Amino acid sequence: MSGTSSTLRPPSDAVAPVRHPDAPAPGELLGAHYEHCFGCGGGQVHGLRLAARAGEGVRITAEFTVQTAHQGAPGLAHGGVLASALDETLGSLNWLLRTIAVTGRLETDFVRPVPVDTVLHLEAEVTAVAGRKIYSTATGRIGGPDGPVAVRADALFIEVKVDHFVDNGRQEEIQAAMNDPDQIRRARAFEVNP
Numbered sequence: 001m002s003g004t005s006s007t008l009r010p011p012s013d014a015v016a017p018v019r020h021p022d023a024p025a026p027g028e029l030l031g032a033h034y035e036h037c038f039g040c041g042g043g044q045v046h047g048l049r050l051a052a053r054a055g056e057g058v059r060i061t062a063e064f065t066v067q068t069a070h071q072g073a074p075g076l077a078h079g080g081v082l083a084s085a086l087d088e089t090l091g092s093l094n095w096l097l098r099t100i101a102v103t104g105r106l107e108t109d110f111v112r113p114v115p116v117d118t119v120l121h122l123e124a125e126v127t128a129v130a131g132r133k134i135y136s137t138a139t140g141r142i143g144g145p146d147g148p149v150a151v152r153a154d155a156l157f158i159e160v161k162v163d164h165f166v167d168n169g170r171q172e173e174i175q176a177a178m179n180d181p182d183q184i185r186r187a188r189a190f191e192v193n194p
């Protein structure tokens with residue numbers, strides 16, 4: 001059983017997404033947008049450490065290995081962790097648009113159980129853009145990149161300015177990020193829009 005709510009259907013004035021000319025080349029490993037991100041950072045002991053790669057057009061591929069710390073039922077991945085992996089993969093599409101956007105809505109279908117130690121092969125794509133609204137979709141397959149779909153999601157991301165983080169994040173981490181030239185460089189990679 002699956003279905004997408006009407007808020008995730010692009011409006012009639014939506015346009016096709018455009019890959020930014022300075023987007024990472026297809027095949028390029030994207031790296032973390034923030035070292036302490038639960039989804040992609042290396043600084044979180046139980047984080048997903050999801051590794052995403054730029055694809056062709058406005059597509060991303062990513063891999064994530066389910067760890068013992070990610071269990072819900074015995075030996076099986078927690079659904080919230082799988083939703084996080086989908087969310088992170090969809091968030092990585094920001095690199096291709098060179099736009100900063102955050103998840104407004106995420107709808108997930110859990111199709112097959114995902115055991116611990118499984119490599120989840122994720123793929124995401126921007127489907128449409130309407131003003132600040134970015135529509136996207138993702139799948140997670142098990143047993144290989146062409147294996148059966150275990151999870152899938154549709155999402156609506158909303159474009160924000162860097163102020164979204166500066167104004168709302170805890171001061172401690174914001175200050176540390178602002179003092180980190182590498183973090184500033186990564187934030188700029190999203191902000192330079194023509």
Ligand SMILES: CCCCCCCC/C=C\CCCCCCCC(=O)SCCNC(=O)CCNC(=O)[C@H](O)C(C)(C)COP(=O)(O)OP(=O)(O)OC[C@H]1O[C@@H](n2cnc3c(N)ncnc32)[C@H](O)[C@@H]1OP(=O)(O)O
Nearest residue numbers: 007033087088091100102103104105158160165177178187
């Ligand atoms: C020096 C510092 C350096 C920092 C550097 C950082 C670099 C970082 C780079 C990259 C980061 C990428 C991170 C990816 C991580 C993975 C993705 C996540 O998990 S993100 C976390 C979870 N998401 C949130 O925490 C959002 C919380 N929500 C909000 O903040 C607001 O609600 C926000 C920004 C989403 C929208 O608020 P509004 O006031 O800006 O805009 P309004 O007017 O409400 O919405 C705009 C349009 O979108 C629709 N909309 C908004 N939310 C919707 C929803 N939930 N469902 C349907 N439509 C929605 C509205 O109906 C409106 O549509 P109409 O223009 O009128 O057609």
